[in-house]
Amino acid sequence: xxxxxxxxxxxxxxxxxxxxxxELRAEIDRHLETCEICSAxxxxxxxxxxxxxxxxxxxxxxxxxxxxxxxxxxxLELAGP
Amino acid sequence: MTxxxxxxxxxxxxxxxxxxxxxxxxDLIRPSERAIYFLLLSLLRNEAEAEDAAQETAIKVYLNLxxxxxxxxxxxxxxxxxxxxxxxxxRKQGSRREDSLDAEIDEGSGDYTPAILxxxxxxxxxxxxxxxxxxxxxxxxxxxxxxYRNVVLLRDIEEMDVRExxxxxxxxxxxxxxxxxxxxxxxxxxxxxxxxxxxxxxxGLFGWGA
Numbered sequence: 001x002x003x004x005x006x007x008x009x010x011x012x013x014x015x016x017x018x019x020x021x022x023e024l025r026a027e028i029d030r031h032l033e034t035c036e037i038c039s040a041x042x043x044x045x046x047x048x049x050x051x052x053x054x055x056x057x058x059x060x061x062x063x064x065x066x067x068x069x070x071x072x073x074x075x076l077e078l079a080g081p
Numbered sequence: 082m083t084x085x086x087x088x089x090x091x092x093x094x095x096x097x098x099x100x101x102x103x104x105x106x107x108d109l110i111r112p113s114e115r116a117i118y119f120l121l122l123s124l125l126r127n128e129a130e131a132e133d134a135a136q137e138t139a140i141k142v143y144l145n146l147x148x149x150x151x152x153x154x155x156x157x158x159x160x161x162x163x164x165x166x167x168x169x170x171x172r173k174q175g176s177r178r179e180d181s182l183d184a185e186i187d188e189g190s191g192d193y194t195p196a197i198l199x200x201x202x203x204x205x206x207x208x209x210x211x212x213x214x215x216x217x218x219x220x221x222x223x224x225x226x227x228x229y230r231n232v233v234l235l236r237d238i239e240e241m242d243v244r245e246x247x248x249x250x251x252x253x254x255x256x257x258x259x260x261x262x263x264x265x266x267x268x269x270x271x272x273x274x275x276x277x278x279x280x281x282x283x284x285g286l287f288g289w290g291a
Contacts (some may be wrong), residue, residue: 012266019258030152043273044195045195048273052218056209060114061132064135068139071136072107072136073141079143
């Protein structure tokens with residue numbers, strides 16, 4: 001059975017995460033060989049996922065850790081476990 | 082970057098903290114700091130509030146440490162405390178329901194058609210040196226509906242697995258996958274047309290060759 005583009009889009013996230021079964025993966029791969037739109041959709045989605053995971057995108061506020069541990073320190077002095 | 086959990090280190094630490102070596106708590110909580118903060122930022126959408134809630138969370142974790150049973154990962158347990166802290170604050174603010182993690186929306190609704198492109202040139206992570214790229218990504222993620230934003234944050238930004246994400250958010254693994262899929266589709270649609278400008282240009286070509 002030849003799957004259509006919409007069907008491929010429905011599984012893109014699972015495909016990226018390696019969570020589609022072998023049969024579906026093979027169908028999607030066959031589709032991607034001849035469909036430049038789905039290939040571009042897949043590549044751009046994967047690119048977005050990779051970029052989001054970069055620590056430079058979401059950085060803790062400056063001094064966050066220091067302030068957290070200072071507050072904890074005060075609490076540790078007060079409280080018993 | 083994510084810090085792999087180390088159950089043996091955690092269990093040892095907890096035993097010793099409970100036995101009186103309080104100072105070890107700093108080391109125990111440190112690997113979870115980022116995830117605590119960004120989960121709370123995702124919920125509360127305010128940096129100062131998220132930071133205060135993160136501090137409260139860490140203190141609650143400490144005070145309740147004896148209750149940790151080790152039947153989930155430590156970080157998962159910590160994140161469920163963070164989530165409760167965040168939800169409690171949202172409730173106090175009388176926040177709109179759709180901003181709550183508990184919000185039920187029709188999972189079947191919405192248009193998840195991606196941005197249609199005929200070619201894609203990869204944007205390398207070095208492009209993040211340009212501040213506006215990070216800004217674009219943050220803005221797009223911030224603009225997601227809350228239930229999607231939380232899942233993206235834990236799965237794709239903190240790189241937690243499906244199981245841990247589900248446990249931390251109190252939803253099923255199936256819901257994590259569905260929401261992640263929707264979130265990525267929304268992000269692709271929003272970002273792909275803009276990200277093209279960050280891809281390396283081919284020499285001698287202006288614009289975006291096919």
